[in-house]
Amino acid sequence: xxxxxxxxxxxxxxxxxxxxxxxxxxxxxxxxxxxxxxxxxxxxxxxxxxxxxxxxxxxxxxxxxxxxxxxxxxxxxxxxxxxxxxxxxxxxxxxxxxxxxxxxxxxxxxxxxxxxxxxxxxxxxxxxxxxxxxxxxxxxxxxxxxxxxxxxxxxxxxxxxxxxxxxxxxxxxxxxxxxxxxxxxxxxxxxxxxxxxxxxxxxxxxxxxxxxxxxxxxxxxxxxxxxxxxxxxxxxxxxxxxxxxxxxxxxxxxxxxxxxxxxxxxxxxxxxxxxxxxxxxxxxxxxxxxxxxxxxxxxxxxxxxxxxxxxxxxxxx
Numbered sequence: 001x002x003x004x005x006x007x008x009x010x011x012x013x014x015x016x017x018x019x020x021x022x023x024x025x026x027x028x029x030x031x032x033x034x035x036x037x038x039x040x041x042x043x044x045x046x047x048x049x050x051x052x053x054x055x056x057x058x059x060x061x062x063x064x065x066x067x068x069x070x071x072x073x074x075x076x077x078x079x080x081x082x083x084x085x086x087x088x089x090x091x092x093x094x095x096x097x098x099x100x101x102x103x104x105x106x107x108x109x110x111x112x113x114x115x116x117x118x119x120x121x122x123x124x125x126x127x128x129x130x131x132x133x134x135x136x137x138x139x140x141x142x143x144x145x146x147x148x149x150x151x152x153x154x155x156x157x158x159x160x161x162x163x164x165x166x167x168x169x170x171x172x173x174x175x176x177x178x179x180x181x182x183x184x185x186x187x188x189x190x191x192x193x194x195x196x197x198x199x200x201x202x203x204x205x206x207x208x209x210x211x212x213x214x215x216x217x218x219x220x221x222x223x224x225x226x227x228x229x230x231x232x233x234x235x236x237x238x239x240x241x242x243x244x245x246x247x248x249x250x251x252x253x254x255x256x257x258x259x260x261x262x263x264x265x266x267x268x269x270x271x272x273x274x275x276x277x278x279x280x281x282x283x284x285x286x287x288x289x290x291x292x293x294x295x296x297x298x299x300x301x302x303x304x305x306x307x308x309x310x311x312x313x314x315x316x317x
Contacts, residue, residue, distance in 0.1 A: 002110075003114060004110055004113060004114060006051060006054055006055070007051075007114075007117065009050075009054065010047070010050040010051045010054065011232060011234075011235055013047070013050050014046070014047030014048075014050055014228075014232060014235065014237075014238060015235060015237045015238075017043045017046050017047050018043055018044075018047065018237040018238065018240065018241040019237065020043070021039055021040055021042075021043035021241060021244075022240075022241075022244075024039055025039065025040070025244065032252070032255060033248045033249075033251035033252040033254075033255055034216070034248075034252040034255065036244075036248045037216075037221075037245060037248035037249050037251075037252050040241055040244050040245045040248060041221045041224065041225075041245055043241055044224060044225055044228045044238065044241050044242060044245060045224050045228075047228055047232065047238060047241075048224060048227055048228040048231065051231070117234065120233045120234065121230050121231055121233060124229065124230045124233050125227075125230040128226045128230065135182055136182070138173070138175075138190075139171065139182050139183075139188050139190060142171035142172055142173055142174070142188075142190060143171060143172050144169065144170065144171055144172075145170035145171060145172055145191065147196075149200075150170060150191075150195075150203065151170065153200070153203065153204060153207060154168060154170055154189070154207055154211070155168075157204065157207050157208055157211050157260075158211055158214075160260070161208070161211055161212060161214075161215045161256070162215060163211055163214050163215050167185075167186060167187060167214070168187060168188075168189060168211060168214060169186070169187075169188050169189070170188075170189050170191060171188055171189070171190050171191070172190075172191060172192075172193055173190050173191065173192050173193065174193070175192070176192055176193075176194065177190070177192055178192070178274065179191050179192065179195070179206050179209075179210050180210070181210050181211075181213045181214055181218070181219060182219070183219065184217070184219050184220055187213075187214045187219065189207070189210045189211065189214075191206075194277060201262075201266070201270075202270045202273075202274075204260075204262075205257050205262050205267055205270055206274075208253075208256055208257045208260050208262075209253045209254065209256070209257050210253075212252070212253035212256040212257070213249075213253055215256075216249070216252065216253070218249050218253075221245065221249070222245075222246075222249075225241075225242040225245050225246075226242075228241075228242065229242050254267070
């Protein structure tokens with residue numbers, strides 16, 4: 001199997017996985033968001049693993065005996081192939097051996113497609129890598145939060161969510177961005193300086209949401225989505241699946257906030273106030289989402305949770 005054949009087969013199978021996930025998501029629209037996120041993650045991870053599986057696992061081709069017998073009966077005997085072909089001798093001229101010419105008329109177009117795919121994959125992967133390096137550098141230079149109220153509140157929330165408090169660290173950001181989580185082994189919750197002006201209830205909602213990402217290992221699943229979109233950058237279905245992962249991930253963390261005792265109407269109001277307070281000065285990380293872009297993408301991550309909270313508020317009335 002050539003590289004182009006492998007890419008075509010895995011693209012088709014990956015697209016079928018995403019379509020199947022979309023159908024299941026419609027059936028599970030009233031199920032918990034965490035379950036839908038797990039389903040979308042399985043579909044995207046499956047699409048990512050199709051290539052290695054095709055290369056490493058043995059291929060099985062089962063041919064019915066009747067077809068084999070019919071082929072042997074009807075197929076004419078083939079002459080032995082030789083890499084050399086005899087030229088037709090002319091009158092009075094000795095015969096000479098002429099090397100056979102390998103003609104591949106479509107080889108140039110195949111190479112062009114592979115080069116184009118490789119350039120797109122490397123380019124998008126480079127964008128993710130640069131964004132990750134920039135975020136890591138920003139985290140490294142961010143001051144540690146020493147406020148006893150925030151530190152104790154973070155430790156309490158981490159214990160309630162089953163996360164080791166010693167794994168989680170708080171840092172202040174010198175940029176006006178939304179709260180976010182960075183890191184897998186030693187995650188960091190990066191908070192904007194405006195958090196100092198927030199009420200305790202709003203701080204608790206934000207910390208539950210962000211530590212919920214740590215509990216659910218969302219940074220790892222986001223890395224899987226980034227890898228899949230880099231390899232299958234030309235497939236819009238993979239991008240749609242990665243975007244659905246993002247939406248369900250945020251809704252799952254919103255469900256954690258609501259299950260911790262937050263009022264749905266107040267939580268929706270707080271989300272809107274946070275978005276309104278950031279305004280046009282919004283700065284966001286490109287690594288934590290599969291959609292490249294600026295503040296509008298990050299704003300979409302937060303505001304996609306507002307309909308969830310509003311719906312719960314309506315149900316409770």
